[in-house]
Amino acid sequence: MKQDRPKISDVARIAGVSTATVSRVISNPGMVSEDTRATVQAAIAETGYRLNHAARNLRHQRTGGIVALVPNLSNPFFAQILSGIASVLVPAGYNLLVADTHSAGAEMLLDYAEPSRADGLIVLDGALPAAGLSGRVPVVQACEWVPGLLAPRVKIDNAAAAALAVAHLADLGHRRIGHVAGPRGNVLSEARFKGTVEALRARGLPCPDQADYAADFSLEAGRAAADRWLAADTATRPTALSFASDAMACGFIGEVQRHGLVVPRDVSVVGFDDIELIAHISPPLTTIRQPRAALGRLAAERLLARLRGENDPGDDMLLPVELVIRASTAPLV
């Protein structure tokens, strides 16, 4: 049932304009007068013309799409990473598509690793099954990583970052320092908890046998952690807490404030991520800044290099983090 595809010249002829004008209507409609736009759009509809992007991809045996697998799109942490990824992929001629692995079934997710669906994957979810991701399209991992998956990782040193939070709180005189981890088994939760414990031990401070694991990294999980902390013995509970995400720290602060306590007078709080709004909450949150846009950009560049067939040594790429001191932490009184 092959039939000739309408060409851009067919559209131009019917609309009575140049092919350059048709091209402009498609790619930059704001630069064309409303009348011309309407005429060209009618001609596009009449001819059934469509862009030859898919045809070009077919010639090059590629889909033109890169899929990013993100654990939870409702976590604002991922927005800037995705912007960083797009800022590299799009100029290189790739579409970036994002899938929320949290809401999709594993069967569906593995479809993305099919060469007919995507040219490459950027994995931001460490809970995906390694077997389904191996040996199909090129994969790069960013932030999180799948244990056992042989694919380059672009990440931060999570344990060292968690140790920065402990050092800051210990320097303020806190001796009972707690940690609210993300979900149990998550690679980030475990690495940050491990870094916290090691830093506490190195300073001779008491450290919890196991982390106060949260259900997820959300505001709601922080509220629940606050309820546990509020119910604990005031003589022995932590006077300072580090959190594995800003959203949890923020939920914790909101809940303890609702009970009439004051941060940092009654408890010091350190977050993790430095999401955009966190400087505006009350009190502005002390946190660990991750270079999110750079994490995205470097992961995308590494994937492009693999797609060009360049050799990747496969080693971890570790990006630096920074402690940002704001007003949610104070000396122990």
Place this chain on the structure above:
Amino acid sequence: MKQDRPKISDVARIAGVSTATVSRVISNPGMVSEDTRATVQAAIAETGYRLNHAARNLRHQRTGGIVALVPNLSNPFFAQILSGIASVLVPAGYNLLVADTHSAGAEMLLDYAEPSRADGLIVLDGALPAAGLSGRVPVVQACEWVPGLLAPRVKIDNAAAAALAVAHLADLGHRRIGHVAGPRGNVLSEARFKGTVEALRARGLPCPDQADYAADFSLEAGRAAADRWLAADTATRPTALSFASDAMACGFIGEVQRHGLVVPRDVSVVGFDDIELIAHISPPLTTIRQPRAALGRLAAERLLARLRGENDPGDDMLLPVELVIRASTAPLV
């Protein structure tokens, strides 16, 4: 070059387990022991087995994917809408893929409207060209809408919502009420500005000839609006401002506070959206709450109905909004 595809029974035989166990390793690996998981994953790798999701889609002549076209993924406003969309599509057997239209070129975006790429589209960006989206796969529009595109719309009444903000500020005694719009030409910016002007006129209050348009809906755009407001004559500048997004309101508050002013004593501020963290900023933001998850869910349900071939009357579906009064607004003193 046809060759027999490995089956799930091949994997089960090699791993020495039942097909049910293989299935569990794929769909719910947490329920399987680590040893079994490793054995099955090795067998999957050995056979090259892959799930028959794509084959099933091929039989049904569908891709199994729905693409959501979002103007700016770094705006946290979209996260909950996308969660709402996924909560409907995924149980129905569809993948949800998200594309950031802000970063991609128009040529690439129109590819998504090809039946070979997606079974349907949810359009959340009113700046896309109608011609490229028409007459291919089923389309539903959510929140924003493309003028001239004949596709069902699930949205709020933006003008009425903006009027709620004006009514609240006027009831507090403010007479000089300003409005910071989103980007010029954006359907939401224009509708909210129009609603603001109409509400001011109806109350006999002075209203601006044209909106104070921002570059986008971002925190940074709010900061820039604050700089314009700070530079204006204190005797005539607004004593209260409504904003077309929470992020802009938040950027505005941060900037005026940095200049030593106090919100709401020196200026009352109303946002728009009710994004999650906004209750935690200082002062907590008075805003217009959009039913974001419901907007996403209803758009997805409407798209599914179209995919099932059900008739859609094509009328706009308008969801209710709510004024949430917090501490960023106060009576005029």
